Amino acid sequence: MIEGKSIYLRYPDGTMALKDINIDIKAGEMVYITGVSGSGKTSLLKLLMGIEFPTSGLLKILGQTMEKEEASNIRRLRLKLGPVFQEFRLIKGRTAIENVMLGMRFLNLTPSEIKRASHDAMEKVGLEHKLLTPVENLSFGESQRVAIARAVARKPSLILADEPTGNLDVDNAVNILELLESFKDINTSVIITTHATHLIKNSNYDKLIHINNGNIYCESLGCSI
Amino acid sequence: MKSILFNIGYFIKEAKTLFKINLLSNVFTIFSTGLILFILSMVISGWWISNEVVRVIEKESEINIYYDEGIVKDDALKLAEEIKGHEGVLEARIVKKEEALKRMEEILGKEAQVLEFFEDNPFSGFIEAKIDLNTIDSVIEDVEEMYGITYIRDNREVLDRLYSISKILRILGVIVVVAVGITTLFIISHIIRLGIYNNREEIRTLRLLGAPEGFIATPFLLEGVLLTIGGGALAIILSNLTLEHLFTMMVGPLPFIPLPPVESLKTGLVIITTLLSIFLGIAGGIFGLVSSKVK
Structure with a gap:
């Protein structure tokens, strides 16, 4: 590899x-x-x-x-690749789920596939209750989890x-x-x-x-x- | 392609977000672009109207041939027949002095009462000849030689002046289109560059995630189009109001100017301004994207 x-x-x-x-x-x-x-x-x-x-x-x-x-x-x-950056690099002004979905939008997936995969990833990182929270309102730990969800949702x-x-x-x-x-x-x-x-x-x-x-x-x- | 289709909603949403981030700059851009496009649409209208006037005058090209008032009716009819037989003359008929007076009354409308100051009909009878515009010189030359002809009135001078006005407006139109194009391109590309600079971290993140350049650029292009379409809409509203006002002002006092129908002029301007706005938005966006490479 x-x-x-x-x-x-x-x-x-x-x-x-x-x-x-x-x-x-x-x-x-x-x-x-x-x-x-x-x-x-x-x-x-x-x-x-x-x-x-x-x-x-x-x-x-x-x-x-x-x-x-x-x-x-x-x-x-x-x-x-599924990169998780030290400074998170989440896109401001967007919600947690939008950030996760953004990492998949250019992978030639259908909108429903993107939605499903990003929901699954958010669930895996334990943030299924923060889907619509703007990333500015997340704690450090939560932001890191969203960044991980964005990385892993891409499989x-x-x-x-x-x-x-x-x-x-x-x-x-x-x-x-x-x-x-x-x-x-x-x-x-x-x-x-x-x-x-x-x-x-x-x-x-x-x-x-x-x-x-x-x-x-x-x-x-x-x-x- | 599939990715673009799936993401249309996302691109529009992103373009709106970009618009909101620099709201004040974008609103000012819409106003300045709108005013620039308004100037352009006014020049286009002037050119359009002058072209229409030339076209109508060319179509109705005719000369009025005045003859010696002393000649008898039969001789005048013969003269008309002779003129009609001349090459390039499409039609020739006698207009009696009564008809000439009636025509002037129709042209003057409410102002026709000035004619009541004359005790007698001040107009003379004449021969009205419709002619092929290309043969106007030879027709006039030959008719002038005919017995009993005293004066020929043609609209060559008017046509020449209209040609000149139309030519000037056409040149002015091209200059304004180029100036408007360049100005709008600079304004839009500056805004796009500003947007790219403000979003440089997001752009870097998207690149690190493997996003193609086209995916990153599309919201910025849409923002450019959104700005110019906004400006175009403003220009359309302003030019429609101005044309409505101008036509109302011109139709009453200047009834003899053959203006084109205001509705067709407005429709034409809407189409031209919209297409130009979209083109300038895309071109300005591309120019802005190309000239601001975020590393």
């Missing part, structure tokens, strides 16, 4: 964000990317979302090479969540992580970045990637949380 070899990422200001990253994530895996702030985990996720492109090295997601020249193919690839092959617990208290954060983990299945991989390693001690993940200073410091069982 995701294959990365010797990936380097240097930003235009010269900052080397990622160095010699090698990753291999298979379909249906639950993966955590951890590291302190500024370690490079968000940069790695930006590569996976197609927001940034490797300066060198090879990155393939669902068979698509991630290169700047492949912009139109990468747009199509994004239709198979993506890959859910990518960037610091989904960043603004939440411990209880809410654990709930959100458990919720995201629940969407992992045989066809859907879930990748979550977090700096709060204490929250995932009891998690049932398949892979743990710890990044330090742009390098993969340790992976899976080699990492001690």
Whole structure:
């Protein structure tokens, strides 16, 4: 599903964000990317979302090479992704259900399919009673759930969540992580970045990637949380 | 395509939301576009009316041939027959002085009472000849040579002046259409750019979710069309009221000007203004979208 070899990422200001990253994530895996702030985990996720492109090295997601020249193919690839952004990125002035539906409007689904899938997703995240609430009136936790509902309603092959617990208290954060983990299945991989390693001690993940200073410091069982 | 059809309701709703976000700017845009289109519709009306007048005058092209009042009735009839036989003359008949007076009374309407100041009928009899406009010069040249002819009155001078007015209005119309087009394009594209800037985060989010550019752009295009149609509607209302007023003012005192029917003029303006509004809205929207690339 995701294959990365010797990936380097240097930003235009010269900052080397990622160095010699090698990753291999298979379909249906639950993966955590951890590291302190500024370690490079968000940069790695930006590569996976197609927001940034490797300066060198090879990155393939669902068979698509991630290169700047492949912009139109990468747009199509994004239709198979379920991104959950750190700052939620919900569309203001619209209700919760409208935001969820918006993520599906260009997937060639009928209006009834969109409606059904978005209602199901809102139910899964436990917000079936907030369908018509404007997103401005939702709490942080609820906003994060709507963002997750928008991602999962699309039935993506890959859910990518960037610091989904960043603004939440411990209880809410654990709930959100458990919720995201629940969407992992045989066809859907879930990748979550977090700096709060204490929250995932009891998690049932398949892979743990710890990044330090742009390098993969340790992976899976080699990492001690 | 399927996605566009399924999302028509969403696009309209989004366009309305975009309109509401910049409500005051959009209302001002509608007013300024409306006034610009109103000026355009007035120029088009002027051109239309002058064209119609030229057309009617061309159709009714005739010359009035005055003859020596001393000649007898039979000679006048012969003269009319001779003129009728001339190439380019479609019809020739004698108009008696009584008929000439009656015609003037009809033209003057209520003002005809001025004719009562004359003790005798001030008009003379004449031969009225309808002619092919292309042969007017040769016909006049030949008729002038005929025995008993004293004076020929033709409408060439009037036609020439109307041609000039029509030509000026046509040129003015083209200039105004171009000026209005460019101005409207700038106004609409500026508003669209403003909308895109205000919604740049939403646009980025949609792109990250994989939305095609066409899907993102459609509400902005609709907003542009909504603005110009609003302006067009305002222009239509203003021009209809103005034309109604102008026609009422002109028909009474200037009854001899062959104005086109006001209803057909209004209908024509509605069609032209609406089509132009839609075109300018789409063009302005595309221009605004192309010139503001949100990265």
